[in-house]
Amino acid sequence: RGLLPSSHVTRKSVTKASFMVFGTLIVATSLAVVPLLDVFEDRFVNALFFPDVNFLKGFVSKPNLAPVLRAHFKKTTFESADLPWSTLRRLVKNMFTDDFDGIRIESVHFYGNDPVCLFKYFVNPQDPQVFYTWSILGI
Secondary structure, eight states, X not given: OTTSOOSOOOHHHHHHHHHHHHHHHHHHHHHHHXXXXXXXXXXXXXXXXXXTOSSSOSEEOHHHHHHHHHHHHTOTTOOGGGSOHHHHHHHHHHTSXXXXXXXXXXXXXXXXXXXXXOOOOOOOTTSTTHHHHHHHHHO
């Protein structure tokens, strides 16, 4: 009997239920969209993908990109892990000529690659999203 609605539905209960549903939708949408915003790119982009470049195959993370940039720019102290993704994109673009339309760079975001949009449940301590993932799973 406790699970059945009462016979009197008041305006107050409808308003309360509406706010709860609307609030839940706002929070859920915000949590789903935050990893896709450019503002948080350094926290939620896992790697870069260079479809037209033969020597940068697969998904290239910051630590894997450092030796390439170090060799090209002849800097022995170059650490790309400290640089934002926008700077790394600019440096890679400077490695290639614009005669052939430059280079195409795609980001591999928090949700994965291609048309797959799955939450990243399996994180390791090196993932930049480990705190975000465990926070969401904790909720």
